[in-house]
Amino acid sequence: MPERMLQFVRLAQATPERRAVAERRRDFNEIYDLFATDAAARQASRCSQCGVPFCQIHCPVQNNIPDWLKLTTEGRLQEAYEVSQATNNFPEICGRICPQDRLCEGNCVIEKGHGSVTIGAVERFITDTAWEQGWVKPRLPRQERGASVGIIGAGPAGLAAAEQLRAEGYRVDVYDRHDRAGGLLIYGIPGFKLEKEVVRRRTALLVAQGVRFHLGAAVGDGLAFSTLRARHDALLIATGVYKARDLGGPGVGLPGIVPALDYLIASNRKGLGDEVTEFDSGVLDARGKRVVVIGGGDTAMDCVRTAVRQGAVSVQCLYRRDRANMPGSMREVKNAEEEGVEFVWLCAPEAFLGEERVRAVRAARMHLGLPDASGRQSVEPIAGSGFTVPADLVIKALGFDPEDLPGAFGEPALEVSRWGTIKVNHRTLMTALPGVFAAGDIVRGASLVVWGIRDGRDAAAAMHAWLSARALPLAAE
Ligand SMILES: Cc1cc2nc3c(=O)[nH]c(=O)nc-3n(C[C@H](O)[C@H](O)[C@H](O)COP(=O)(O)OP(=O)(O)OC[C@H]3O[C@@H](n4cnc5c(N)ncnc54)[C@H](O)[C@@H]3O)c2cc1C
Structure with a gap:
């Protein structure tokens, strides 16, 4: 086990193993393994303990990351857990689903040239270990108040x-x-x-x-x-x-076009063992279907990867901007691509085709225009660029108000x-x-x-x- 920090000059960045694609496409279990104790300590030792910790500054809960990395390196895991939970009620959840590439890890000063410290994976390791060891206890009040x-x-x-x-x-x-x-x-x-x-x-x-x-x-x-x-x-x-942003265009009311959250709730409930009529009847089940998801955020990423696991024939994600300008996490795009999802960048739906139910989406190619007042590039359709994507299930994932x-x-x-x-x-x-x-x-x-x-x-x-x-x-x- 390393005893000193600043090991990024000798040790390469490593993340916990991910399960094989063929295996993870078949179930809804998490795809990352947990670090082994020595691997977590080695990865934590890559931290440079820099004077101004940008990882902490860019963490919304201001996690004291350099300190718990050092404690992990030294094998003082219970203390690492104490420091970590002092600023965050659910560190193992953040370790799993925070977009670290945009927050702590994206601001790690060794990121350039060496690859950031894998902060999220170490955070998850510390807290999962704390649960296993029985260090996570209910925070009982010292005194009861009347209010x-x-x-x-x-x-x-x-x-x-x-x-x-x-x-x-x-x-x-x-x-x-x-x-x-x-x-x-x-x-x-x-x-x-x-x-x-x-x-x-x-x-x-x-x-x-x-x-x-x-x-x-x-x-x-x-x-x-x-x-x-x-x-x-x-x-x-x-x-x-929870108010889902909607799509416009001819045919938008056809059966087979569903809101993302209805789809995800049905899938999650099914996984929890509930009876879900709309899933069992096939309305919210992607099995055997050509699925098109519209949107480029976390919700869209969750829908495409859910559809893969439900046994969709094909899964495409249409997004009106490009890869660099999508709001969803890059890590999730990579995972989705590995699992067989096809991303169609710079395109937006114009109409939904079908008689009894949706059978295809007609979409137009887009190009990125000049930045608006917020600095974000506008998107404009390219005239005459229309094309058709076959679809039996269209999932609308355009965000929430x-x-x-x-x-x-x-x-x-x-x-x-x-x-x-x-x-x-x-x-x-x-x-x-x-x-x-x-x-x-x-x-x-x-x-x-x-x-x-x-x-x-x-x-x-x-x-x-x-x-x-x-x-x-x-x-x-
Ligand atoms: C599909 C999806 C994937 C996401 N993935 C990520 C991710 O990977 N990483 C990440 O950091 N964030 C992700 N997010 C965003 C994140 O989940 C939210 O920002 C976060 O959950 C907001 O927390 P909240 O407590 O404000 O609201 P919520 O988590 O929405 O909780 C609000 C609760 O209020 C309840 N409620 C609403 N109205 C009433 C009422 N009238 N009476 C009683 N109860 C009510 C609801 O049932 C719900 O349980 C994702 C969001 C979605 C939709």
């Missing part, structure tokens, strides 16, 4: 806030419309990126900590928002964004931005309603799990400050 908080939404933002607030001694009730906790971690992101047991054991840990879950509880539909305001001293809205929350909650005073995200005071993280806070995608717009965790932690701290101030006796005149 109670309600959290709407059991995704990463809501769960991170729940753990923080419960550790502070609040009574914490989490409400979610789904029958399982986890938000997009459980029903959006497929098992080949994040196995469901990893999410389930986290939820179980929160239950052991004393967090109470109310599942199948849709706020605004059966359970009134006003009821929760009256029940709790403070509320957190962490409901995510917020639903009309003030309407759904019957609370017009809840202020929203012009994009429909909830407005919070950036200092107090409180919405326009006193005692009601908000966090995660519903504030930020569709984002990343690690930002959800960060926002949940920040909101918990803000709620604690607000509740503590209210509990103080009034100062003498």
Whole structure:
């Protein structure tokens, strides 16, 4: 085992082995093996311990990465875990699904010329080891407080806030419309990126900590928002964004054209052993079909790779920009290509063809024009470039916007931005309603799990400050 850091000059970058393509195309298990202990220590020792750690600066939760890499190199894994979990509620989840190429690893100073330290894989190794060794314990409060908080939404933002607030001694009730906790971690992101047991054991840990879950509880539909305001001293809205952006064009309503999240939820539920009528009837099953996915983000990547595993005859992904300008992670594109997905860059659908159901997509070639005010190049169709792609199942994965929350909650005073995200005071993280806070995608717009965790932690701290101030006796005149 190495004893010193800065080994990047001698040791090449290595990632954990990935399972053989033929094998991973057949199941929904994760594709990366775990590092062996000495391999993790060797890879961690490549860190240069630079004076200004850009990996940490560019990590949304400001993980103290150089320190836990050094501790891993020295074989002090329990301490490495303690440091890692001090800033992140779910490090093993971030280790698996953060786009490290755009965050910590993309900013590693040895990246240029040597290949970054494989931070994500080491993070996952540390925390999975901690689970195996029994070092992960519920964070029980030192003292109980009288106050109670309600959290709407059991995704990463809501769960991170729940753990923080419960550790502070609040009574914490989490409400979610789904029958399982986890938000997009459980029903959006497929098992080949994040196995469901990893999410389930986290939820179980929160239950052991004393967090109470109310599942199948849709706020605004059966359970009134006003009821929760009256029940709790403070509320957190962490409901995510779920209104799917739609496509236009002739034939868009044909059967066989489905929204990405319906498709992914059905697949995830099936994997969890649920009965799913629309999957069993074939509507949301890609088996034996020519599949076309439209979009270039994480959701599209998850759909194409799910379709491969379901036994699609062919899987194509149409994206209007090019590889360099797609929002999805490069690592996922590479994995998808290896698994047999064909990417058709610089093209966009114009019409959907078919009689009873969709049979093909007519698409046009695009070219990238001048950058707009945001600096992003515009996309323009090339006249006369139309072509046809055969398709039995078309999956729309164009991104998500917020639903009309003030309407759904019957609370017009809840202020929203012009994009429909909830407005919070950036200092107090409180919405326009006193005692009601908000966090995660519903504030930020569709984002990343690690930002959800960060926002949940920040909101918990803000709620604690607000509740503590209210509990103080009034100062003498
Ligand atoms: C398919 C897909 C793949 C992704 N892949 C990645 C990835 O690889 N890496 C990454 O970092 N990010 C990824 N993301 C983004 C990431 O999942 C989100 O940014 C993150 O989950 C947001 O967390 P959240 O807690 O704000 O919301 P969510 O995870 O959306 O959780 C919100 C919860 O609120 C509940 N809810 C909503 N309305 C109500 C209501 N009225 N009453 C009760 N409950 C309600 C929902 O059921 C849900 O459980 C992906 C997103 C998608 C859609």
